[in-house]
Amino acid sequence: MGSCFYHPRETHVSLGIMNAHPDWFGHGVARTLLEEVCRVADADGKPLRLVSSALNLDSYSLYTRAGFVPRSFFQDMVIEDVSRVPRPASGIRSAILDDLPGIVALEERVSGIRREKDWHYFLTDDHGWRVVVKEAGGTVNGVLASIDHAGSRLLGPGVMVEEETAQSLIANQLQTDRGGNPVFLVPATSKGLVQTMYSWGARNCELHVAQCRGEWVEPQGVVMPTFMPETS
Numbered sequence: 001m002g003s004c005f006y007h008p009r010e011t012h013v014s015l016g017i018m019n020a021h022p023d024w025f026g027h028g029v030a031r032t033l034l035e036e037v038c039r040v041a042d043a044d045g046k047p048l049r050l051v052s053s054a055l056n057l058d059s060y061s062l063y064t065r066a067g068f069v070p071r072s073f074f075q076d077m078v079i080e081d082v083s084r085v086p087r088p089a090s091g092i093r094s095a096i097l098d099d100l101p102g103i104v105a106l107e108e109r110v111s112g113i114r115r116e117k118d119w120h121y122f123l124t125d126d127h128g129w130r131v132v133v134k135e136a137g138g139t140v141n142g143v144l145a146s147i148d149h150a151g152s153r154l155l156g157p158g159v160m161v162e163e164e165t166a167q168s169l170i171a172n173q174l175q176t177d178r179g180g181n182p183v184f185l186v187p188a189t190s191k192g193l194v195q196t197m198y199s200w201g202a203r204n205c206e207l208h209v210a211q212c213r214g215e216w217v218e219p220q221g222v223v224m225p226t227f228m229p230e231t232s
């Protein structure tokens, strides 16, 4: 009748890909699934986080009725012709497993969440993930993953201390063959980043909202999630 994913992490539980069979829409299937995931998160004493479409009133209502609070707003962008994307500044390279502690620490500093296993997976998987980092003085101050797979072509997740770092990492990923034109989520409040993406020819193709049930940590930098549950 319905299904969803949830992933317990060190700091939180993330949730996504909620669906009910159309024959059962409006009969409480999703609410019942969500109640179970809320029970798991509450038993662990952790906040529950997700990234959901801001254009889908059914899911928006489902989550906010269950006590989720919309916290961050994202523009899903795509650049079909990358000829206006400049060559990124130096200091960007493919990440290696030795970068894992720095990446995990950066995400905790910027987003307030910790999920070492996810980043380990992105760094070691050979099914289409690619991770790039920007370093300054031996410290990772930006990271951006991308996935090139028949199931999804996305940039993200990523976290950066500065908008300029986000621009450089996006440029680097876009100039690498990712199997087409990947979609990426940019915080609507990162005004300079949004305007730069427009100047590179970006178009909006969706809107997403990060929602949280429980304690929310305000980001200290640029957060680029995807709408896949593993990246909330």
Ligand SMILES: CC(C)(COP(=O)(O)OP(=O)(O)OC[C@H]1O[C@@H](n2cnc3c(N)ncnc32)[C@H](O)[C@@H]1OP(=O)(O)O)[C@@H](O)C(=O)NCCC(=O)NCCS
Pocket: 002, 016, 017, 018, 019, 020, 021, 024, 025, 026, 027, 028, 029, 030, 031, 032, 051, 052, 053, 056, 057, 058, 059, 061, 062, 065
């Ligand atoms: C979104 C989806 C999962 C909802 O599933 P569902 O089983 O029909 O949802 P439920 O019957 O459990 O209803 C959820 C709640 O939202 C409420 N709701 C729905 N539309 C609402 C609206 N416009 N305003 C306020 N509340 C609304 C319902 O009343 C219900 O709350 P209640 O049980 O307290 O009355 C389902 O529509 C779906 O599978 N859609 C396609 C896939 C999708 O979009 N998934 C979301 C991805 S993030």
